[in-house]
Amino acid sequence: MxxxxxxxxxxxxxxxxxxxxxxxxxxxxxxxxxxxxxxxxxxxxxxxxxxxxxxxxxxxxxxxxxxxxxxxxxxxxxxxxxxxxxxxxxxxxxxxxxxxxxxxxxxxxxxxxxxxxxxxxxxxxxxxxxxxxxxxxxxxxxxxxxxxxxxxxxxxxxxxxxxxxxxxxxxxxxxxxxxxxxxxxxxxxxxxxxxxxxxxxxxxxxxxxxxxxxxxxxxxxxxxxxxxxxxxxxxxxxxxxxxxxxxxxxxxxxxxxxxxxxxxxxxxxxxxxxxxxxGDDSGLILPPRVAPHQVVIVPIPRGDWRTTVLPRAKEIAATLKQAGVRVMLDDREEYKPGWKFSEWEMRGVPLRLEIGPRDIEQQQVLLARRDTREKLTAPMEGLETRVAELLDAVQAALFERAVAFRDGHTLRTTSSDEFRRAFEGRPGFVIAPWCGSADCEAKIKADTQATIRNLAFDLPPATGDCVRCGQAGMTDAWFAKSY
RNA sequence: CGGGGCGUGGCGCAGUCCGGUAGCGCGCCUGCUUUGGGAGCAGGAGGUCCCGAGUUCGAACCUCGGCGCCCCGACCA
Missing domain, CATH: 3.30.930.10 (Bira Bifunctional Protein; Domain 2)
Incomplete structure (x- = not known):
């Protein structure tokens, strides 16, 4: 494999x-x-x-x-x-x-x-x-x-x-x-x-x-x-x-x-x-709130699954839909389950629900999160509540992950050397003192490709001298290379 | 618009240097066996080699011109 x-x-x-x-x-x-x-x-x-x-x-x-x-x-x-x-x-x-x-x-x-x-x-x-x-x-x-x-x-x-x-x-x-x-x-x-x-x-x-x-x-x-x-x-x-x-x-x-x-x-x-x-190396990761399919149901075809598993999968799909979840039942027979797992992960579906003969016996399903790749079982009883909770959890986790990434890629500096060196790469945001002149702003852009993304509404006092001209700073600005 | 790269079945590429029968992997079609993390075997379909001119007996390959896409800059959501 x-x-x-x-x-x-x-x-x-x-x-x-x-x-x-x-x-x-x-x-x-x-x-x-x-x-x-x-x-x-x-x-x-x-x-x-x-x-x-x-x-x-x-x-x-x-x-x-x-x-x-x-x-x-x-x-x-x-x-x-x-x-x-x-x-x-x-x-x-x-x-x-x-x-x-x-x-x-x-x-x-x-x-x-x-x-x-x-x-x-x-x-x-x-x-x-x-x-x-x-x-x-x-x-x-x-x-x-x-x-x-x-x-x-x-x-x-x-x-x-x-x-x-x-x-x-x-x-x-x-x-x-x-x-x-x-x-x-x-x-x-x-x-x-x-x-x-x-x-x-x-x-x-x-x-x-x-x-x-x-x-x-x-x-x-x-x-x-x-x-x-x-x-x-x-x-x-x-x-x-x-x-x-x-x-x-x-x-x-x-x-x-x-x-x-x-x-x-x-x-x-x-x-x-x-x-x-x-997104990650496996493809998209969509926040549940904007995911066209929030849950994809993959029935596991084994034995007489068409008469046992499939009807149950359809019931679950209907129940979830009723509860307001955007759900897609992938009952295509030309693809194997493993293929479907990879495909829907690549397409960023937040939650996958697997159901096979074993699950039917035990009155449960298997749920897999796209963001953490964590797999867990959930009883069929009250499934729509569990799914809603998990979708909220994925939404929250994605936000927290993004905040952590941004904070981990935000540098504060008052040193013009460190400022310049940081922008030899793509450091994310760099918060640095700026004198307020368009001239310095333009020179910084020419030197480093970095621009002031914006200035905080309550202008924070400068923590040092302008990283370009060395004159008194007016405020700390958020710099970054941008799209 | 400057610098660099690329353009060949649906997708990804080899072939171009050194001109001479268009190939490979994936995908697709048919059949059988499979099915809890991208299945196997067998058979099959599918190509104006980006476009146009030129050189040549002969061009995917050489020359010139154009178009498109990607990356790095200048412009921007």
Whole structure:
């Protein structure tokens, strides 16, 4: 058996050998996505899309709970609208796709395929808002956007991707600020609860903020290879877009004012993040909350199993389904149990339930955890409770494991030597004093490829002098190499 | 867009240096035996060798041009 198992393992490159290759191997073997004939664009396959649907519904529920509603805006944006906000167009111009022809006709005004929807939504808001009584507007849209990136990577960066973008308009600066912060909080809670992914929340530096925003907040997660990944952003747009799109309202004091806006988004990149945070050399490990199949039942075919084991397996599947568990009964006869064990492990199913003639006799089943590979028996009596407990336990263990990994890959230093040496590799996060200048930030990036991921909300006092210039530190910042 | 690598049945690769019958493993199809950690045997199907030009009696292989993918940088969710 041993040589066979080794042969199987070679289908996925070990993480330690080549993390990037491991990542793409897992995606393709687990059938999450595939390359398409369109350059830079991928196909999200049913298993990957099922994960996205679970993320969507978990997020959408939170948006609704916080008073937001969904709408849909056009894919195409006239060039002139995109050009209205100077910083915005400057930031996005290099990566927009253009439509210059419709059928046989050359368009009078070229259209861009939306890279984000501030421009088109701002235009509509100016029509919809007249009075302070029209505010706030709390709209979200689920959509696809296009950004012509030079380098692409499955889920993490593709020319077209799926996301949600919230766009809100408010009466006051304080209200908009509170909204931007609140949605960042929603993101953090979502990631930690649903994806078992610990994140740092904070504010982006000037050089890293969204094109056209007053300021940008982000949540940052640490991947298994020691690189950070921005998992979500929330922008306080100030009145920048309101002024150029003429979004005004008459206030309670009869004066005419510009609205204060926010926008915030999360994308299908999160699927890639979940893969890289939790996966191992055997493949995916999915957090139960977003696993398309939370439990896979593998009946053991022996003797007259079709009349003894199989009916019992179907009963268990029905019971678990009734209890709200996403369960899949793998009763295919063309594959052996051992093959199925490996296959579902590779696909990251959190819990496997084995049932064979021996188990029927003893009124029990065998349960195997994907995360720890621990196997245990459980009586059939009260099985749905036991399964629910175990799914919760896996979810919690994955989060704790990820926290431990992040903490184990977070270095505090005040020494510029140690800082530089750390970034010769991929150390994870490095917390170090920074003077606050964009110049030092840029030099650090040029020297080490590390960037400030974000700054904690309550700026911690610097624990030393700036690791780049040696001047007095303004604060300790979180540095990392990032995706 | 710079540097490097790769493109050959569905997947992973050998063959390319030195031009001469397209191969291997896995997968797939059929049958029998199997089935509690990726089963065995037998038979079988499946290929514009990324695309286009050129050199040659003859090109997967040599030359030129293009396209795509991967890795490392600069840009980004």
């Amino acid at each position: 041993a040589p066979k198992q080794q042969a199987f393992v070679t289908e996925i490159t070990p993480q330690s050998e080549d993390f990037s290759r491991w990542y793409t191997d897992v995606i393709r073997r687990a059938e999450l996505a595939d390359y398409s004939p369109v350059k830079g664009s991928m196909v999200i396959r049913p298993y990957g899309y099922a994960i996205w649907e679970l993320m969507q519904s978990a997020l959408d529920r939170r948006f609704k709970e916080t008073g937001h509603v969904n709408a849909y805006f056009p894919l195409f944006i006239p060039e002139s609208l995109l050009r209205k906000e100077a910083a915005h167009v400057e930031g996005f111009a290099p990566e927009v796709a253009w439509v210059t022809r419709g059928g046989d006709e050359t368009l009078e005004e070229p259209l861009v395929v939306r890279p984000t929807s501030e421009a088109i939504i701002g235009t509509m808001y100016s029509k919809w808002i007249q009075s302070w009584r029209d505010l706030p507007i709390l709209i979200n849209q689920w959509a696809n956007v296009v950004r012509w990136e030079k380098v692409t990577r499955l889920f993490l960066r593709t020319t077209e991707f799926l996301w949600q973008e919230g766009h809100t308009a408010h009466e006051t600066e304080e209200e908009a600020e509170a909204e931007a912060r609140r949605m960042l909080g929603v993101y953090k809670e979502f990631l930690e609860t649903e994806l078992a992914m610990p994140v740092l929340d904070g504010r982006k530096t000037e050089s890293e903020k969204f094109a056209g925003a007053a300021h940008t907040y982000s949540v940052e997660a640490l991947m298994g290879d020691g690189r950070a990944l921005q998992a979500g952003t929330s922008h306080h747009l100030g009145q920048n877009f309101a002024k150029v799109f003429d979004i005004t309202f008459q206030a309670r004091d009869k004066s005419v004012q510009h609205v204060w806006q926010t926008s915030w988004g999360m994308t299908t990149r999160l699927i890639g993040a979940a893969i890289m945070v939790h």
